[in-house]
Structures are given as structure tokens and as C-alpha cells.
Amino acid sequence: MNDYVNETAGDYFDELAVVLAEAGMPTDRVRAMLDDLAGYLAESGSGDPEEEFGPVAELARELAVTSPPPAADARTWRWTADLFHDVSMLNEYGAQGWEVDGVDAKGLFVSARDPEHPQQWEYRRELVSPGRRQSVLDLLAPDGWEPCGRWVCFEYFKRPKAASLGPAAELTAPPRPPGRSIFLSPKYHAFIAGLLATTALAAGALVLMLQVVGVEFDPIDESLDTILGALTGMAVAALAVMAALWLVARRHDRNR
Template sequence: MSGHVDETTGGYFDELAVVLAEAGMPADRVRAMLDDLAGYLAESGGGDPEEEFGPAAELARELAVTSAPPAADARTWRWTADLFHDVKTLNEYGAQGWEVDGVDGKGLFISVRDPENPQQWEYRRELVSPGRRQSVLDLLTPDGWEPCGRWVCFEYFKRPKAASLGPAAELTAPPRTPRRNIFLSPKFYALIAGLLVLTAVALVLLLQVAEAGLDTFDGSLDTILGLLTGMAVSALAVMTALWLAARRHGRGR
């Protein structure tokens, strides 16, 4: 019976070691993990490891997640901010070494950070029409600005802070990768609240017209303009909600 238990235990830990190695855990960490589990099993009476810890594959997945290194040195981070404070947020995280490498189809900034030699970046945003882009480039390029992404009619520009700070722009211990991916300002929430109020008003007007009937509808200019405005605001609110939903859908990609 004892030999059967030893054989079972050895097979369990062999399977665990293989799955942990496939998950990318370094060999020294795998050995240390197995030694800890074996020691715990011996102290608890040396029973069946599967009864004690569960299936080896499931335990390996849990250990791979819980023992993974923190995301402090993650090289890529996708995030977004509303137009009220996107440049402020860009500069805040640019000071932490995040360089914008583009803007994806959902409006998310694709930011990267060199884990070995991070440096600070600064950003600006320009409203660029098709016929104005070259003039904007001619104005900004001599000062070291280069385009780093475009969303609708806005184009973002970056340059290393070393252009203005010199060696002080180097980072020795950059902060962890932020856990958040969406940054919305109080002004954005106020805008959404205002749109919702106007949408409610428009709906009330439409209901009043429907209840009064077309025969009693006086067709006054003010009422018509009010209805059209309400419908336009409703459409804008829906578009805003879809925009926000699309950006949320792209989180963490």
C-alpha cells in the first residue's frame, strides 16, 4: 500500500512539474514549488496528493496565475480617455515612460515602455483637416514633434522629453503598469448627464404630440424645432453610448 502511495505521489508531482513548465514557470521555481507541496503533504500525513490539492492540471493553473510576476514591467498597455483631458492624461503617463505607438480602431492608445531604458515623453493634440495636415507637420516637426496616432479629426503628436529636459528625462524606477484602462473626466460625466436630460425632454415632447394627435398638433415653429433638437440630441446620446461601449469592449487588448 505504501509503495502504491509513493508511486501515485511521484506521478502527481511529475505531471504537476510538466504543466508548470509548459505554463512558463522557471525550473528553479518549479522545484521550489514542488518541495513546498511535498513538505506540506508529508506534514499532513502523506495522503493522496490529488485528494489534498485537487487535480494536478487545475493546481498548476492556479499556481501559474498566483505566482506570476506583477505587471510592473509590462511593455504594452492599451487605454483611452475622453477629449476633455486626454492630453493631460497622455502627459501624465508619458512622464512614467509610456510612449504612444498608435491609436487603434476603437480609439485606444497603444502605449509601449522600454523595460530596460525607459524615458519620459510629452504629447499634444491638433485638430487636423485633410488640407491642413501638412502645414501642421511643417510647424511641429522642427521642434521634434512627430505624429503618433489619429482618431477621427484629431491627431496626436509626441516627442521625448529629453529634447527639453536632457538627461533628467531618463527613468530609473518607472511605476507599475496602471490597472485602469479608461479615464473619464467630470466634464464628460456632466455632458452625458445633460444629454440624458435633454433626451428625456425630447421623449416627453414626442409623447405629448402622439397623445394630442396630428389633428390637434398646431405645427408651430418652436414646437417643431424643439422636436428636431430633441431627436438630434437623442441620436447624439446614442452615438456617445455606442462610442463608450466600443472603447470599453477594447479594454485590455
């Protein structure tokens, strides 16, 4: 607080700080607000803050109602979700005012929320091949969809809900920013478990096959590199097969 505040004003502002903190106002906002009030008091030439601003309780109540929300609500939020439920998560947080502006090099959604007039957004995802992108853009553009990020072969699209909801799309009291940035679904965990099980079965089958043909499994033998290479290849192949089956299933669900 400004060092030119007298003892009487200091007691007033100390009490005001306590009341505002108890009301849930962040410490940095309380400090900035008290500095502004103290500066105004010094410029006015009045030595009595209660005479200038009124009782502490009334001033605190007025400040709590009229002060703007914390600037932290407008910060950029980077997050990610697996492909099994990324669109549902995008729509969930789009309904809370988060607008995705892109996908960064790490595959994270880069999103922000307007601190003054947060709007609801909706999202969709398309599997886009290199030669098909323009046709997808032309197909979705008339309905208000615009691209907002791409990851590998998937492209994400957004549009404001104001087109369908009108003024109701603006949020009056959006929730606080989420406390985490990674969202993994039960299907994702099941997918990883299936991949590990498939790899383990492939490894067991390979070892059994080597034993049948009379190859000794010697950890210090040079053949270990060949075996590890084969296991790695099986794991990659298993992942590719499961990913292909999942994509086919997703496309089938979308076309039903």
C-alpha cells in the same frame, strides 16, 4: 528545479526560494533562477551549494539587488480616455515612461515602456482637417513633435522630454503599469448626463406636441416607428449640437 540536485542542495534551494519569495520576487523568476543555480552547481561538480554560493541570506540579498526587473514591465499597454482629459492623461503616463506608438481600430492608445532605459514623453492633440494635416506637421516638426496616432479628426503628437531635460528625462524607478485601461473624467459624465436630459426633454416635448394635435400614442400602432425614429433623430441632433459647442469652447480655451 533540475532533477539532479541532491537532497542537501535541495534543502538549500528550498530555503533560498522561500527567502526570495518573501523579498517580493515573482514565482516564475524564482524558479528560473533556481534552475540556473542548480545547473551551475551540477556542472561545477560541487555537491555543497553553501560552499559554492555562500549562505542563503547573503545569496538572496545579492540576487535581489542584481537581478533585472520583470519583463512584464515592458509589455504593451492599451488604454483610452475621453476627449475632456485625454491629453492630460497622456502627459501623466508619458512622465512615467509610456510612449504611444499609435491608436488602434478601437480608438485605444497603443503604448509601451522601455524596460531598460525608460524615458519621459510629452503629448499634444490637434484638430486636423483632411486638407490641413501637412501644414500642422510642418508647423510642429521644428519643435520635435511627431505624429503618434489619429482618431476621427484628432491627431496626437509626441516628443521625448530628453530634448529639454537631458539625462534627467530617463527614469530610474518607473511606477508599475496601471491596473486599468479606461479613464473617464467628471466632465465626460456630466456631458452624458446632459445628453440624456436633453433627449428626455425632446422626447417629452414631442409627445406633448402629438397630444396637442390629436395624435394618439398607441404602442401597437404603426406610427410608433415614426415616433421612435423622430426621437432617435433628436438624440443624434442633440449630441451633434453639444459636441460642436464643446469643440468651439475647446478651441477658444486653446487660443486664449
